[in-house]
Amino acid sequence: MSLRMNLDNIAVVLHRPRYPENIGAAARSACNMGISRLIVVDPRECDLTRVHKMATHFAADLVEAMEEYENLETALAPFQYVVGTTARLGSRRPAVPKPRKIAETLISISQHNRIALLFGPENRGLTNAELSFCHALVNIPTAGFASLNLAQAVMVLCYEVFLASREDTGTLTPRLSTRRELEDMYGQLTETLIHINFINPENPDYWMGHVKIHDVFLRLKSSSSLTLQKISHFWMDTNE
Amino acid sequence: MSLRMNLDNIAVVLHRPRYPENIGAAARSACNMGISRLIVVDPRECDLTRVHKMATHFAADLVEAMEEYENLETALAPFQYVVGTTARLGSRRPAVPKPRKIAETLISISQHNRIALLFGPENRGLTNAELSFCHALVNIPTAGFASLNLAQAVMVLCYEVFLASREDTGTLTPRLSTRRELEDMYGQLTETLIHINFINPENPDYWMGHVKIHDVFLRLKSSSSLTLQKISHFWMDTNE
Numbered sequence: 001m002s003l004r005m006n007l008d009n010i011a012v013v014l015h016r017p018r019y020p021e022n023i024g025a026a027a028r029s030a031c032n033m034g035i036s037r038l039i040v041v042d043p044r045e046c047d048l049t050r051v052h053k054m055a056t057h058f059a060a061d062l063v064e065a066m067e068e069y070e071n072l073e074t075a076l077a078p079f080q081y082v083v084g085t086t087a088r089l090g091s092r093r094p095a096v097p098k099p100r101k102i103a104e105t106l107i108s109i110s111q112h113n114r115i116a117l118l119f120g121p122e123n124r125g126l127t128n129a130e131l132s133f134c135h136a137l138v139n140i141p142t143a144g145f146a147s148l149n150l151a152q153a154v155m156v157l158c159y160e161v162f163l164a165s166r167e168d169t170g171t172l173t174p175r176l177s178t179r180r181e182l183e184d185m186y187g188q189l190t191e192t193l194i195h196i197n198f199i200n201p202e203n204p205d206y207w208m209g210h211v212k213i214h215d216v217f218l219r220l221k222s223s224s225s226l227t228l229q230k231i232s233h234f235w236m237d238t239n240e
Numbered sequence: 241m242s243l244r245m246n247l248d249n250i251a252v253v254l255h256r257p258r259y260p261e262n263i264g265a266a267a268r269s270a271c272n273m274g275i276s277r278l279i280v281v282d283p284r285e286c287d288l289t290r291v292h293k294m295a296t297h298f299a300a301d302l303v304e305a306m307e308e309y310e311n312l313e314t315a316l317a318p319f320q321y322v323v324g325t326t327a328r329l330g331s332r333r334p335a336v337p338k339p340r341k342i343a344e345t346l347i348s349i350s351q352h353n354r355i356a357l358l359f360g361p362e363n364r365g366l367t368n369a370e371l372s373f374c375h376a377l378v379n380i381p382t383a384g385f386a387s388l389n390l391a392q393a394v395m396v397l398c399y400e401v402f403l404a405s406r407e408d409t410g411t412l413t414p415r416l417s418t419r420r421e422l423e424d425m426y427g428q429l430t431e432t433l434i435h436i437n438f439i440n441p442e443n444p445d446y447w448m449g450h451v452k453i454h455d456v457f458l459r460l461k462s463s464s465s466l467t468l469q470k471i472s473h474f475w476m477d478t479n480e
Contacts, residue, residue, distance in 0.1 A: 007383075029392055034383025058385045100403070143247075143274025143402055145298045152269055152395045159396055162383055163340070 007165055009110040011037035011079070012154055015072055015130060016121040018044045024054025024063070025151030026119075031059035033158035034165065038066045039116070041075045054151075073183075076133050080113035080176040081106075084126050084134035085153055087146045096139040099157050103164035105136075113176050117157055122150050133179060247405055249350040251277035251319075252394055255312055255370060256361040260287045264294025264303070265391030266359075271299035273398035274405070278306045279356070281315045294391075313423070316373050320353035320416040321346075324366050324374035325393055327386045336379040339397050343404035345376075353416050357397055362390050373419065 012030045017023050017040060027038050040046060046068065055063045069075035076082055083106065089096055106115055118134060120126035131137060140148060140156050148156070177185070194201045252270045257263050257280060267278050280286060286308065295303045309315035316322055323346065329336055346355055358374060360366035371377060380388060380396050388396070417425070434441045 025389060025392070028389055031385050032382045032388055032392070054389075056387070058387060140399075141403065141406075142272045145271050147296070147298060148272055149265060149268055149294075149391075151389075152265070152272070152392065155392045155395055156399055159380075159399075163381065166381075 006111060007034045007161070008036065009113060010035050010106070010115045010117065010161060011039055012158065013039045013041065013075060013082075013116045013118045014043070014150070014154075015041045015075075015118060015126065016044060017046075017119075017150060018122050019150075020045055020047045020050035021054045022122060022150040023066075024051040024059075025149075026154040027051070027055040027062045027066070028059045029151055029155035030158050031055075031062050033155070033162035035117075035158050035161070036062055036065075038062055039069065039075055040066060041069045041072050043068070044121075072130060072133060073179075076116055076118070077180040077183075078114060078178055079116040080178050081109050081136075082116045082118055082134045082179060083136050083138055083157075084118045084131045085120070085157065086131065086137050086139055087125055087142075087148065089139060096137045098141055099138055099160035102136060102138050103157075103160040104167070106161055107164045107167075109176065114178075117154075117161070119150060119153055246351060247274045247401070248276065249353060250275050250346070250355045250357065250401060251279055252398065253279045253281065253315060253322075253356045253358045254283070254390070254394075255281045255358060255366065256284060257286075257359075257390060258284045258362050259390075260285055260290035261294045262362060262390040263306075264291040264299075265389075266394040267291065267295040267302045267306070268299045269391055269395040270398050271295075271302050273395070273402035275357075275398050275401070276302055276305075278302055279309065279315055280306060281309045281312050283308070284361075312370060312373060313419075316356055316358070317420040317423075318354060318418055319356040320418050321349050321376075322356045322358055322374045322419060323376050323378055324358045324371045325360070325397065326371065326377050326379055327365055327382075327388065329379060336377045338381055339378055339400035342376060342378050343397075343400040344407070346401055347404045347407075349416065354418075357394075357401070359390060359393055 012026060012035060014023060014026060017026075020043075023038075023040060023043065023046065030036070030038055048063070051063055051066075052060060067075075083102065086096060109115060118126065118130075120130065126134075138157065140153055142148065190199075190204050193199045194204060252266060252275060254263060254266060257266075260283075263278075263280060263283065263286065270276070270278055288303070291303055291306075292300060307315075323342065326336060349355060358366065358370075360370065366374075378397065380393055382388065430439075430444050433439045434444060
């Protein structure tokens with residue numbers, strides 16, 4: 001019997017889902033794979049009767065406990081690690097790992113940290129601005145036709161995480177920064193860079209907003225997914 | 241760039257699906273994973289408008305080309321290798337492999353043989369009689385709640401087959417017997433066993449029907465999935 005790792009720290013987060021049936025099917029998939037926390041952010045429609053129908057009675061408890069938030073920032077604030085799913089691969093999204101590759105890392109991190117598996121709306125996926133909340137991206141491999149049904153994408157990622165949870169990874173990752181702590185760090189960094197006249201106080205978002213500065217950290221993360229966390233901890237230690 | 245193996249010989253076969261939406265979602269999943277042949281057997285309902293809606297326009301061609309059969313025997317006749325999915329594991333279904341384990345074998349076999357990935361009805365799965373058509377079984381691992389949505393099960397199996405198709409397995413399996421050839425072999429075996437007074441001619445199905453004799457071959461297959469094929473070829477060679 002292989003060791004089973006705890007999946008209680010992993011949540012599925014659906015950002016702006018459009019169809020209650022997809023929320024229900026995602027709930028059932030998560031439940032199948034041992035993930036018991038589901039969060040919806042600003043759903044276009046969330047008719048619980050339709051959600052429950054697709055979730056079936058097996059996943060009814062998961063739907064009952066489902067959390068709903070108005071915006072992504074609030075929903076993700078308590079999480080130390082956010083993984084965003086993307087079907088699009090471009091120059092801005094280089095070397096995005098596959099579910100199998102990232103699953104083992106997630107299990108390791110999840111033992112002492114809360115992880116959000118973030119999925120975008122059915123019609124467009126996650127924008128670059130929304131992906132800036134993420135510590136890592138993941139791309140589900142497909143044969144040409146890359147657009148997966150939302151609940152199918154949830155299934156594939158949860159399936160890989162569940163399989164990885166049954167293997168002994170041998171390593172555990174220490175507690176990391178939450179999204180809120182990271183946002184605080186970005187805020188302090190902005191003030192400091194304005195203070196030393198490195199950026200224009202009239203327009204700090206040009207460098208610090210959701211595009212440029214997050215890119216720097218995303219690139220750091222490409223070589224090591226924990227680099228950002230180390231910088232964040234170092235930053236907070238030296239600013240306390 | 242890894243080698244991509246041909247998936248043209250692999251078909252998804254849905255036995256008695258109950259909901260057109262599940263047929264459509266299964267079509268989309270297969271399409272996502274590069275599998276372009278879909279067969280439905282005795283569907284309870286197959287409203288193409290509802291099928292197409294869930295398949296989306298991306299998988300419309302696959303739905304247009306979808307084949308429909310009245311019974312499982314006819315549908316499976318041209319296939320050399322049938323893999324049945326089962327959520328139930330019992331004494332009659334020992335040591336059922338997982339998708340990841342079987343996927344590499346399937347890719348090897350599929351290069352010179354037609355493979356059917358067989359899925360049972362939503363409400364009950366495949367019966368033991370229906371599983372007797374199968375050369376191998378596969379069980380999708382789950383955390384306690386084992387009942388997957390039909391299209392989700394299709395997705396997981398097709399996903400694993402697709403991933404395996406991108407790896408060089410290094411081995412190819414020669415052409416095997418079709419289901420029709422195997423049924424012919426069972427027929428000849430029955431006649432022979434009656435002829436030598438081994439079984440009662442009044443009630444040959446007692447030994448030869450869908451339970452007992454198939455069990456013998458299934459047990460042989462447990463130790464080697466190709467044993468049955470070898471016996472079948474040997475049998476046909478010596479009876480021609």
